[in-house]
Amino acid sequence: MSLNQVTIAPIFPLWLIILLLVLGSAAAIFQYRLIRKRLGRNKALGLSLLRLAAISLLISFALNPSRAERREHEVSQAVAILVDTSQSMGLLGHPGSGSRLDEAKSLLNGGPSPLLKSLAERFELRLYGLGETLRPIKAGDVTRLKAEGKKGDLTDALGKLTGKNSLAVLLSDGNLKWEGDNPTGIPVIAVPLGDSDGYKDLLLRTVKAPALAFRGREVTIDVTVRGYGYSGLTLPVILKDGERLLTAKNVRLSESPGEGTVSLSFIPEDVGQHNLSVAIPPQFGESLASNNSINLPLKVVRDKIRILMVSGSPSLNYRFLRTAFKNDPSIDLLSFVILRTPSNILNVPVQEQSLIPFPVETLFAKELKNFDLLIFDNFQPHPYLRANDPEKVKEFVREGGGFAMIGGPNFLGEGGYAGTSIEEILPTRWAGKGDYRRDSPLGVKLSRAGMAHPITHLSPDEGDNLSLWRNMPPLDGVNRLEPKSSGTVLLESTGEISRPILTVGSYGKGRVLVLATDYSWKWYMGMVAAGKGNWPYLRLAERMVRWLTKDPGLDPVQITLAERAGAVGQDAEFRIRVSDEGTISLAVFNPDGVKIGARLKPTGKPGEYLGSFLPEKGGTYRMKVETRTGYLEESMAIPGLMEDLDGAPNNERLKTISASTGGKILGRGDDLLKEIQAHAARAQNRFVEERRLPLWAKLYFLIPILGLLGLEWYLRRRWGLI
Amino acid sequence: MISRRHFLSLGLGFAAGLLFPGPKLPSCAPFPQFFFAQIKYRGGEWDPNPEFVEAITEELELRTSINGLKERRLTTVGDPDLFYYPFLYMAGKYEFEPFTPQEREILRRYLTYGGFLFAEDTMGAKGFGFDRAFNREIKELFPAQELKRLPPDHSVYRSFYLVDNIGGRQRVNPFLEGITIDNWTPVIYSMNDLSGAWARDRFGKWINECVPGGEAQRSSAFKAGINIIVYSLTSDYKKDLIHHPFIKRRQNL
Numbered sequence: 001m002s003l004n005q006v007t008i009a010p011i012f013p014l015w016l017i018i019l020l021l022v023l024g025s026a027a028a029i030f031q032y033r034l035i036r037k038r039l040g041r042n043k044a045l046g047l048s049l050l051r052l053a054a055i056s057l058l059i060s061f062a063l064n065p066s067r068a069e070r071r072e073h074e075v076s077q078a079v080a081i082l083v084d085t086s087q088s089m090g091l092l093g094h095p096g097s098g099s100r101l102d103e104a105k106s107l108l109n110g111g112p113s114p115l116l117k118s119l120a121e122r123f124e125l126r127l128y129g130l131g132e133t134l135r136p137i138k139a140g141d142v143t144r145l146k147a148e149g150k151k152g153d154l155t156d157a158l159g160k161l162t163g164k165n166s167l168a169v170l171l172s173d174g175n176l177k178w179e180g181d182n183p184t185g186i187p188v189i190a191v192p193l194g195d196s197d198g199y200k201d202l203l204l205r206t207v208k209a210p211a212l213a214f215r216g217r218e219v220t221i222d223v224t225v226r227g228y229g230y231s232g233l234t235l236p237v238i239l240k241d242g243e244r245l246l247t248a249k250n251v252r253l254s255e256s257p258g259e260g261t262v263s264l265s266f267i268p269e270d271v272g273q274h275n276l277s278v279a280i281p282p283q284f285g286e287s288l289a290s291n292n293s294i295n296l297p298l299k300v301v302r303d304k305i306r307i308l309m310v311s312g313s314p315s316l317n318y319r320f321l322r323t324a325f326k327n328d329p330s331i332d333l334l335s336f337v338i339l340r341t342p343s344n345i346l347n348v349p350v351q352e353q354s355l356i357p358f359p360v361e362t363l364f365a366k367e368l369k370n371f372d373l374l375i376f377d378n379f380q381p382h383p384y385l386r387a388n389d390p391e392k393v394k395e396f397v398r399e400g401g402g403f404a405m406i407g408g409p410n411f412l413g414e415g416g417y418a419g420t421s422i423e424e425i426l427p428t429r430w431a432g433k434g435d436y437r438r439d440s441p442l443g444v445k446l447s448r449a450g451m452a453h454p455i456t457h458l459s460p461d462e463g464d465n466l467s468l469w470r471n472m473p474p475l476d477g478v479n480r481l482e483p484k485s486s487g488t489v490l491l492e493s494t495g496e497i498s499r500p501i502l503t504v505g506s507y508g509k510g511r512v513l514v515l516a517t518d519y520s521w522k523w524y525m526g527m528v529a530a531g532k533g534n535w536p537y538l539r540l541a542e543r544m545v546r547w548l549t550k551d552p553g554l555d556p557v558q559i560t561l562a563e564r565a566g567a568v569g570q571d572a573e574f575r576i577r578v579s580d581e582g583t584i585s586l587a588v589f590n591p592d593g594v595k596i597g598a599r600l601k602p603t604g605k606p607g608e609y610l611g612s613f614l615p616e617k618g619g620t621y622r623m624k625v626e627t628r629t630g631y632l633e634e635s636m637a638i639p640g641l642m643e644d645l646d647g648a649p650n651n652e653r654l655k656t657i658s659a660s661t662g663g664k665i666l667g668r669g670d671d672l673l674k675e676i677q678a679h680a681a682r683a684q685n686r687f688v689e690e691r692r693l694p695l696w697a698k699l700y701f702l703i704p705i706l707g708l709l710g711l712e713w714y715l716r717r718r719w720g721l722i
Numbered sequence: 723m724i725s726r727r728h729f730l731s732l733g734l735g736f737a738a739g740l741l742f743p744g745p746k747l748p749s750c751a752p753f754p755q756f757f758f759a760q761i762k763y764r765g766g767e768w769d770p771n772p773e774f775v776e777a778i779t780e781e782l783e784l785r786t787s788i789n790g791l792k793e794r795r796l797t798t799v800g801d802p803d804l805f806y807y808p809f810l811y812m813a814g815k816y817e818f819e820p821f822t823p824q825e826r827e828i829l830r831r832y833l834t835y836g837g838f839l840f841a842e843d844t845m846g847a848k849g850f851g852f853d854r855a856f857n858r859e860i861k862e863l864f865p866a867q868e869l870k871r872l873p874p875d876h877s878v879y880r881s882f883y884l885v886d887n888i889g890g891r892q893r894v895n896p897f898l899e900g901i902t903i904d905n906w907t908p909v910i911y912s913m914n915d916l917s918g919a920w921a922r923d924r925f926g927k928w929i930n931e932c933v934p935g936g937e938a939q940r941s942s943a944f945k946a947g948i949n950i951i952v953y954s955l956t957s958d959y960k961k962d963l964i965h966h967p968f969i970k971r972r973q974n975l
Contacts, residue, residue, distance in 0.1 A: 313787035314955035315755040316808050320836065322957055326905070334964065337956055339882055341787045348945075354880040354960055356968040473806075518755075522806060528835040529805035 006695070008063040017062045024055035039719055047712055047719075054708040061696040069691040077680045078124040080165040080186070081108070081116075082157060083145060084172035084193075085131040088647040090147030091173075091287050093194050100193040100649070101147045104171040107191065107672070108142055116142070118673050123680065126165065130176070134160050152176045154657065159183040166680045167663065169672070174650030178657050187663035187679055191672065194649030200229030200283075203291040203646055205259060207278050213268050214303040216370070220265045221296070223251075223278055228648050230283060231256035239264040240277045251280075257648065268300040270400070272552060273561060275620050275637050291645050295620060295637035297561065302372065305549050308363065309335040309375040310384075312410045318377055320521035321406075324541035331545065334371075342383060364389045368396050372549045378408025378518050382416045394421035398508030402548030407479040408518035409436045427487025427505025428514045431480040441474035443494040444501050450490035454554040454579070455504065455513075455543045458536050468536055473526030475501070479516040487514075504547070511548050557625045557632035559611075566638050568615050574623065574636065576600070576609040582628045586611050591619025598623070756782070756951060757791035759807035762798050766818030766852060770844040773929060774917035778947045785948060786882060788955065799825040809838055809954050813917055814852035815845040821859055830863045833901075833908040838954040844915040846894035853913065860901060860909065869899040869911050876900075878910060880960045880969055881952040882945075889942025890914025891930045898946070905958050910950055919943035 010017060032048035039047070083104050093103040108116045116139055119125050127137045131149040134157040154176050158168065167187045173194040182188075205226040213219045223237050230253055238248045251260035268274065279293035286292075307325060311318040314337055325333045339355055340346070346353070364385070368374065374396060381390065397403045405411065405426060417423045418430055446469050450456040459465040469491070483489050483500045491502035503514045524537035546554050558577040566572030578584055588598040588611075598613040615621060618640020624633045651665070658665040666675060695701055716722045758775055762768050779790040794811070797804060799821055804810070810832075821829065833839060843852040860869055872878060878898060879885045887896040894913040901909040919940045921929040932939040960969070 313755060313789070314952050315788075316955060319955055319957050322959070323836065323906075335959065335962065337959055338787050339952065340785065344786060345784045347785065348883065351972045352884055352945075354882060354884050354965065354969055354972070356965055525805040525832075525836060528831060529802070531831075534835055 005068050006065055007068055007692070008065050010062060011064050012062050017059060020059045020062070021056060024059060025052060028052035028055065035721065039721070043715075043719055047715055047721075050708050050712040050715070054705055054712070057705045057708070065695040066692045067695060069693060071689045071691075073689055077122075077166040078126060078164060079119060079676060079680065080126045080128060080161050080168040081119075082128045082130045082134075082154075082168055082170045082172075083108075083137075083142065084152065084170070084176060085129045085145050085147055086149055086151045086175060087147055088151070088173055088175040088645060089193070091194065091647045095195065095198065099147060100173045101145060103193045104191075105142055105145065107171065115672060119676065122677065123166070126161070128157070128161070130154070130157050130170075130172070153179075154188075155179045155181050155183070158186060158188070161186070167676065168661075169676060170654070170657070172654065173647075174653040175647065176653070178653060180656075180660055182661045186661065188658055188661040189663045189672075189675060189679060190654035190658040190665045192649060192651045192654050192665060196649040196651050198229075199287060199648050200285045201287045201291070201647060202227045202230060202233075202235070202253075202280055202283055203288070204278060204280065204294050205646065207294050207296065209276070209278075209296045209298065211297065211299060213298055213300050215268055215271050215300050217303065218265050218267050219298070220263050221276075221278065222261065222263050224259055224261045225251050225253065225280055226257065226259045226646065227253040228257045229285070231258065233283070235280055235283070237262050237264065238279050238281075239266065240279070241274050246276070268298070271300050271302050271550070273559075273634055274298045274300055275635050277637075288645065288647050290618075290640055291647070295618070295639060297637045299561075302549070304330055304332040305373065305545060305551075306332045306371045307334070307373045307375060307545065308368070308371045309333060309377060310358075310379045311335065311337045311377040312379040312408065313338055315378065315408075315518060316521040317406065317408070317518045320524050320537065321375075321377065321541060324538050325545070327538060328542055328545075338379070338384070358384055360384055360386065360389065364392045368392060368401070369399070371396075371401065373402040373404065373545060375404045375406065376422075377406040378410050380410035380416055381420070381422075390417070390420040390422040394425050394507070397425050397510035397512060400509035400550075402511050402513075402545075402550075403507075404513040404515065404544065404548060406518065406520075407436070407514070407516040408477070411436065411479045411516070425507040425512055426484070426514055427503045427512055428481040428483050428500055428516070431482050431499075435480045436477060437480060438477040441476050442478055442499075442501075443474045444469060444472055444491045445494050447489045447492050449488045450502070453488070453490050453504070454556075455540070455547045456490045456502070457579075458539050458543070471530065472536075473522045473529075475517045475519040475522060477517060477519050481514065481516050511550065513544060513548055515544075555632060556630035557627055559623060559625060559632055559634040561634070561636055566615055566636065568618055568638060568640065570615075571612045572615050572621070572636060572638060573610060573612045574634070575603070576611050576625050578607050578609070578625070578627045584609065585626045587624045587626075588613040589622040589624075590615070591617065591621065593622075596621075754789045754791045755955065756788050756808055758794040758809055758811045759797045759804075760794050761810060761812040762796055763812070763814075763821070764819040766814045766816040766855065768812075768814055768818070770813055770815050771915070771917040771921045771929075773922060773924075774920045777922040778917075778920040778944065778951075781944050782948055782951060786952060788951065790951075799829050804828060805832055805837065807837075809840065809951065811917075812839060812841040812856075813844055814855075815843070816851045817855040818852065820855075821862070826859070826862055833863065834903065836906075837908060839909050840912075840950055840954070841909065842912040842914070842916055843894075844891070844918055846892045846913045846915060848894070848913065856911065864901055867901050867903075869901060869909070871895075872898045872900045872902075872907065872910070876907070877956075877958040877960045878907065878949055878953040880965075881949045881956060883949055884969065884972060885942070885945055885949055887942065888912060888914055888916075888946045889919060889932065889935060889939040889944075890916045890946075891918030891932055891943070893933075893935060893939060898950075905961070907953075910953075912946075914943070916943045916947050920947060 028048045028051050031051055032044050036044040089101040090099050093100040097103045127139060129135050129137050129145055130152040132152060155178060165186050167189060169189045171191045171193060203226050204223060206224040209221040234250050234252045236248045236250050239246045246266040247264050249262045249264055251262045253260050276296040276298050277293055282289040282292050318337060325331045336358055446456055446466060457465060458468055478493060481500050483503050487503045487505040489500040489503050492498040492500055501516050505512050524534050527536050528534055552558055556579045560575040562573055586598050586600045588596050590596050596613060598611060600609050600611050603610050615638040618638050620635050620637050622633060622635045655665050666672060775794045776792045779792045782788055782790045841856055845851050847853060857869060888898055892915050899911040900907040918930045919932050923929055
């Protein structure tokens with residue numbers, strides 16, 4: 001024991017200890033003076049010094065002297081081995097060595113003296129599989145590892161390593177996330193896997209596409225193609241809507257690795273959910289074909305409903321319809337009113353009248369396709385339409401346009417439509433000569449179909465709706481029509497003989513409607529007169545337009561997909577709205593057309609449900625929702641796991657990781673065991689243990705005190721003081 | 723030659739017509755889209771030009787595609803059928819009794835929700851007689867508004883003819899006034915006695931002389947009348963963009 005090993009930790013304040021020492025010294029001096037006359041100077045001095053020494057020793061214990069003991073220990077070193085198990089590790093490694101994960105397994109367990117065994121003899125080994133998450137594994141589990149899941153996060157994984165590790169060994173192809181932070185400070189030795197020189201693949205590196213598009217407006221999708229091992233290749237990039245080819249463009253890859261960018265444009269024609277796909281054809285020798293295509297869900301909506309309305313003459317019917325359409329910001333109305341007929345007198349020079357020519361040629365031969373809805377309002381074709389214009393209207397409807405005929409004296413027979421293509425597409429036929437009648441006003445009532453049809457469903461409450469229509473003012477003029485078998489009568493006249501007033505039907509892809517009166521405006525003013533406001537008429541006009549233009553909002557079943565695409569292995573959810581609260585069924589079919597399990601639960605809102613299914617692989621899933629009044633099919637694109645995978649071995653990333661952690665990237669010829677040993681040797685593997693032993697607790701420190709006190713007692717006795 | 727069956731059916735039809743009066747509107751014109759419904763009010767003189775309808779309706783049918791009735795319908799503001807009239811007409815020379823609150827409420831609702839009223843002071847005395855009473859009623863109906871001169875680009879000046887001044891029996895204002903709500907002008911008012919210029923006796927002679935402009939002023943009154951009627955049935959149709967280049971070109975001719 002040396003003095004520099006002794007430390008003090010006073011149990012009293014230092015001033016108190018000094019005061020005690022002073023008092024002890026004073027007591028010894030006092031004793032010396034007391035006994036000096038009896039024993040003489042020398043003996044008195046001897047006894048007093050003995051007393052002073054004993055008191056000083058006792059007081060010195062208040063300083064709490066202790067002895068520090070330091071011991072140095074050696075610890076066994078721990079090495080963490082991280083095996084990358086993300087999906088890219090399933091791709092081919094070096095020729096003849098199987099997959100990259102097989103390479104890792106062979107490295108750890110292969111050969112006459114397996115690395116794992118050698119390491120276990122020298123170090124404390126901790127093994128981990130690094131997929132989407134880090135999971136500890138046992139040595140025996142290495143052979144059972146599978147390449148699956150998305151790329152792992154190394155920064156996160158290093159932070160989660162247990163215990164104190166001297167270093168981490170990473171077996172990976174470099175396809176993992178690394179943010180440059182090393183929370184533990186452990187050096188990482190990276191062992192690159194995969195053949196970066198011989199890797200061949202083409203992939204869609206980025207596809208920039210909108211999730212929402214407007215019908216009739218150009219959509220552009222920017223695609224970047226990346227190629228490994230295909231320098232100088234020119235290949236097509238194909239854009240499809242389902243199975244229908246939309247467009248294709250060539251892209252050239254001038255180097256390897258290299259990228260080429262191409263913009264694909266098209267004009268969506270149909271509203272609704274579309275499943276687009278972008279693809280490049282697989283090439284010979286490609287490592288991975290599944291990243292050559294990508295599915296893109298695109299919702300197409302219309303920005304505005306474009307209506308072309310032609311009215312046979314100025315009328316209240318025209319004005320109130322115009323008011324209704326102009327009140328709706330989603331409607332773009334172009335109307336023509338025949339202000340004068342050829343038989344009218346023009347008694348002023350042209351500069352004094354505001355009439356414009358009816359551009360029949362431009363409208364029907366060129367522009368008609370740009371409209372969503374065509375309305376003939378009490379419009380007689382002669383002398384305005386040319387012989388083939390009715391055929392153009394028929395073609396417009398066949399291709400998906402909406403067409404409404406509003407009655408009046410010029411309607412059908414008297415208007416000269418009999419026998420034309422227009423009469424052919426209508427859901428009603430002319431009942432005979434003199435079809436327009438203005439005798440006694442006629443009331444209207446809802447037909448059975450009209451009670452459930454979205455056009456005439458003005459109020460959500462069935463009773464209110466019936467009452468609303470029952471109280472509509474009677475019509476002063478109606479056309480006498482008969483429904484065709486293809487037509488559905490929604491409103492019919494009251495009285496002994498029911499005549500169809502509002503009839504709907506379809507032709508080709510389009511929808512048609514006949515309103516057999518030019519007095520529907522009375523439903524506007526009549527309701528205003530009754531103090532019920534103008535909303536029933538405005539709603540009727542709006543719903544007629546939306547139904548004719550196939551607005552999904554009026555369908556009996558609506559499906560709303562989530563904005564974010566689903567993922568394999570995660571519940572894909574979608575919202576269902578039905579107008580009929582009765583029985584509802586949901587069926588989901590996987591990309592192979594096989595029905596899979598699906599769940600349906602009410603959200604708590606009337607007519608709203610949440611549907612879901614579990615996609616097991618990427619592709620387009622089809623959902624079919626059925627109710628009593630109709631059904632709807634919708635599809636959802638689920639991206640595949642390997643869809644956006646760039647599987648090229650990324651040695652650059654491994655170099656960055658090892659350099660920034662103070663580790664090393666190994667070459668193919670390097671001896672991993674030696675490298676690990678060398679790095680481990682550099683790591684600190686000793687620690688010092690320090691212990692403190694209080695001296696006053698030791699017997700050999702009491703002996704001098706007892707000795708001093710005993711000697712003093714002996715001398716006092718001998719010298720006759722006791 | 724008429725058959726016996728046809729003769730009998732005509733006779734039965736005539737008898738039935740006497741017993742059960744048919745539609746309220748006489749069917750002088752086939753399927754009219756337009757007729758005048760003239761307001762009878764209390765006090766003043768509600769019918770200063772009783773013979774005005776025939777000539778303007780005749781001109782309307784001759785010049786436009788509109789079928790009109792050559793007979794007017796007389797009504798009151800309290801008439802339950804008021805809301806089904808396409809065109810309310812009100813004229814007078816002298817001050818009339820105020821409308822009742824109930825009448826005002828009906829008229830306000832009619833005009834606010836799409837009805838149309840053409841009113842004219844046939845005396846043409848600003849601030850007196852009919853003009854004062856009518857302005858009083860307008861203030862009651864639309865407290866936040868007052869009759870204002872309709873701007874030259876208003877649709878009523880271009881709904882059929884391109885009109886830049888308003889004629890009439892007299893020429894007090896070369897313009898029309900009105901109340902505009904959003905894009906619709908439900909009330910149009912004139913002090914030029916348009917109906918006085920339209921009025922014609924049963925022998926086809928003009929009842930009133932147009933001063934100071936003579937027949938050109940009468941012609942202008944007919945143009946204005948037709949424009950007002952067409953406006954009442956088409957609203958601001960002529961404001962649609964497609965008409966702009968044509969109208970501009972003609973105005974520059």
